[in-house]
Amino acid sequence: MKCNIYIFILFISIILDVNAQKQKDSLEIWTYSIGNFVNLNAEKIIERKFPFKIKAVSGDVLSEESIESIEKHNSKVWNYIDSLGYNNIKEEYNLELKAEINRIKKAIEISKSNKRITKLYLKLKDQNLGNFIKLSKKDNNIYNFKVYSFDLNKIENNENLILDFSIDIKKNKIYIIK
Known part of the structure; x- marks a missing residue:
């Protein structure tokens, strides 16, 4: 033993x-x-x-x-x-x-120039919704941003994809996907 x-x-x-x-x-x-x-x-x-x-x-x-x-x-x-x-x-x-x-930082600055994106963030703030962003890189010049929102009062609920866009920093262009 x-x-x-x-x-x-x-x-x-x-x-x-x-x-x-x-x-x-x-x-x-x-x-x-x-x-x-x-x-x-x-x-x-x-x-x-x-x-x-x-x-x-x-x-x-x-x-x-x-x-x-x-x-x-x-x-x-x-x-x-x-x-x-x-x-x-x-x-x-x-x-x-x-x-x-x-x-x-350049991609973020380009995104700030888009009225739809800036209005979305203001709307989320006004509606007491939180948000987070998933960032991925497609190639050396293109970044994809997926913006999700969630209810700050009901954090246990799922988040919702509310905007999906790509930014080409070389061309200074934004492509809204959703």
Whole structure:
């Protein structure tokens, strides 16, 4: 009986150790983008180009201790990735992120010039409806925005797709899909 208990404990210990190792070995760059629509989406879009995941772990207000912890973690990940043979991947990532942020900001500015879109947001606010946007990138110049609304008083209800549009930042054009 004691032997079975020891084997069981050993088995559980091995499983816990493997799971802990998996978490340590995950290649995640931590960011402070929680609550920042542009940065979160830019990170999500460019993440596909890099050999790591991007994880927002904190918002815009951070303690010095949190910043140090995030920077320490990221430094280890950058060094590890560099050791795999990548050259200046941190600089490449930062340049790509900045470019993507600028493209998304341009798309948002173009959307603000459309009367139908601006009226929709005012209408949602007047009707006490919340909204959220799902952003996707079709190609280097075209972004798709899906705007969903939900009742702030009945959050448990489903959200509704109320507008689907694409923006071509190169042509400065908006294409309303729905």
